[in-house]
Amino acid sequence: MSRSKSITTVAGVAVAAAVLGLVSYTATRPDPRGSGAGTSAAAEPTVGVFPELESYARRDASDGLALGRADAPVVLIEYADFKCGYCGQFARGTEQLLVAMYVEQGILRIEWRNFPIFGEESEAAARASWAAGQQGRFWEFHRAAYAEGTKEKGFGKERLAALAQQAGVPDLAKFAADTESAAAREAVAADQEQGYSLGATSTPSFLVNGRPIAGAQPLDTFTEAIEAAARAAKAKGTKAAGPSASGTPAPSPTGSAAR
Known part of the structure; x- marks a missing residue:
């Protein structure tokens, strides 16, 4: 890569990081009505497309933390x-609909990044998910x-083992x-570093191409x-992606991976 192109790419990522940091805060700012709770909806939750950030998609067909075809047009x-309540709402609702609407059609690939920000149990759950x-x-x-009510029980060692057993590990x-x-x-730290480099300050945060x-x-x-x-x-x-494309198959709408 030429020096001028490298500088342009870095500048583009820096701008995107600043913008994502702003909308990340806005999306989870304190409720103006005084409830003290964040809000999962923001007035301006999305911004423009930053082509430089498309390279953050790994598109690794062997990635166990990704769902859908590695050559899907959208990532x-x-x-x-895992201790984020809004992340749970997304996982139980919107994400399952996106799987049925786009992942199963070969249009979308979902790539997970562990971004634990709520302390030691968040870190432990992130490592456990990687291990699974x-x-x-x-x-x-x-x-x-x-699952509804799971995070309230905590993510201690015994609970993580029970969840792994429930998951069929x-x-x-x-x-x-x-x-x-x-x-x-190291894997969790790499995911965190990528998220912080983008200016993410809250969860969930996303990139769509x-x-x-x-x-x-x-x-x-x-x-x-x-x-x-x-x-x-x-x-x-x-x-x-066509029928012969590689990558992790999409799960059924209930969340179980097709085998």
């Missing part, structure tokens, strides 16, 4: 925390961890070892962004 990157992914059960663990001893491994810590979205916004916010990205990809000559 939604989700930065989230090493045995092909990340999305089942994701569903169990985001076959080797629980390996799961426990992987959860505490240096590799798990370089377009930042902050907060668990209504379904229409995501469908508009995904369809706009798909049209742009088609205009550039990118086609939706």
